[in-house]
Each structure stands twice: as structure tokens, then as C-alpha cells.
Amino acid sequence: MRLLLVEDDVMVASGIKLGLADAGYAVDWVGSGERAEEVLRTEVFDVAVIDIGLPHMDGLELTRRLRKPEMASRQMPVLILTARDALQDRVQGLDLGADDYMVKPFELPELLARLRALLRRSQAATSAVLSFGPVELDTANRRASALQEGRRSTIELGPREWTVLEYLLMHAPKPASKEKLLQALTGWDKEITPNAVEVYISRLRGKLEPHGVALRSIRGFGYRLELQEPAAR
Incomplete structure (x- = not known):
């Protein structure tokens, strides 16, 4: 499965990318919302993991934009990562089109389980x-x-x-x-x-x-x- 990781923290991104790659994902990483939007206009991924706290265009705005009809990945499942634990932030992310939400810090096995669930849902499958x-x-x-x-x-x-x-x-x-x-x-x-x-x-x-x-x-x-x-x- 091809995954896009949008995370501006190089160390965090490297750790997540390594764990996802070990789990069998083909992972592409970008460090800004602007670059992610550019990529998602032309390329298709199976799932995206997006950090909210991006510079300039944050993850919430990116999620809103990629749900536009002209985006190639408008139907792609999105999982948001954030250090924000406020209910309002979680609700806003889901309302803007995110499919799931995880608060940092998190354990890799849970991230992998949530990604599997999103992929099953996107493919109309109900079982692991x-x-x-x-x-x-x-x-x-x-x-x-x-x-x-x-x-x-x-x-x-x-x-x-x-x-x-x-x-x-x-x-x-x-x-x-x-x-x-x-x-x-x-x-x-x-x-x-x-x-x-x-x-x-x-x-x-x-x-x-x-x-x-x-x-x-x-x-x-x-x-x-x-x-x-x-x-x-």
C-alpha cells in the first residue's frame, strides 16, 4: 500500500516512515502542506497521515483542500496526527474530512491498526x-x-x-x-x-x-x- 506522510519534524517523520516501511507500506514523505497539496493534485495514494501542526498551511487546511472535487486523492482515507488534545480540534478535523485522529505521542502498533481499519473501510472490507x-x-x-x-x-x-x-x-x-x-x-x-x-x-x-x-x-x-x-x- 502506498502512503503519504505529511510531517514537518524530520526526526518524527523518520521514525514513523521507518516503522511504516517495516510494516510493508511504500511511504513517501513531504514536510509541508503546500508540497502535499501539489503532490496530491496529480498522484494517488492509498492513505495519508497528516500532522496538524504544519508551518504555513496546517494539516486542517490541507485536509479541507484535498477533499475538493478536483483533487486526485479526494476519496483517499486521511488520518490526522497532532499534539493537540482539545475536543474542538478533533471535531474540526473530522468535520473537514479526516477519517481518523491520533494524539501524539502514540504507539506504532495502534497507528498500524488504525491504518488497516481505514484501508479496509475504503475498500469496503470489514475484516482484517x-x-x-x-x-x-x-x-x-x-x-x-x-x-x-x-x-x-x-x-x-x-x-x-x-x-x-x-x-x-x-x-x-x-x-x-x-x-x-x-x-x-x-x-x-x-x-x-x-x-x-x-x-x-x-x-x-x-x-x-x-x-x-x-x-x-x-x-x-x-x-x-x-x-x-x-x-x-
């Missing part, structure tokens, strides 16, 4: 477990498994394989474009070529097909999860 046929991805406990002969067997996934499969499951049965998968895998500070997506797709095929799930290529677009037909006896 994403599934397609026999394959399940437990996003809360970071476990992938498949039902095989009445028992669940673990599917070992690398970090980027996990990211690709999570994105495919969140959009199944609809196809996912190669461009969106590439964005989910990387931020601005990392270089991954489109061919790298094909590498991770190939690895996933080898891990999913034994469990009856195929990864079909859609020429000129991307990939889609499909259930394989049972083998004829």
Missing part, C-alpha cells in the same frame, strides 16, 4: 483477513495461508510479494493494473522497474497455483486473481 478462494491474508498478524485438505498451510511470502498479494486481494475479483502495483511497491526514494513487478507476480504464481489460485495476465493492463478449474480425474 483478506481472502480469495482457499487463500487468506491475515493483515493484523502478517500471516498468509491456504486451506488444503481441511487444514491451513502457511504460505511464505517476502515483503514485496506480500504487498502485491495484499493489493490484488483488496481489489479482487477486479484486475489490478501494473502501474498501481508498481506504486504500491515503491516510494519516490526507491527505484523499481515495471519488470520487477513481473518478477514478484511470477513468484506469487508459483506459491498460489498449488492451492488452486491462478494469477492471470491481462494484456496491456495488469493482473487478476482467478480460481483454477479442478483437474479432471
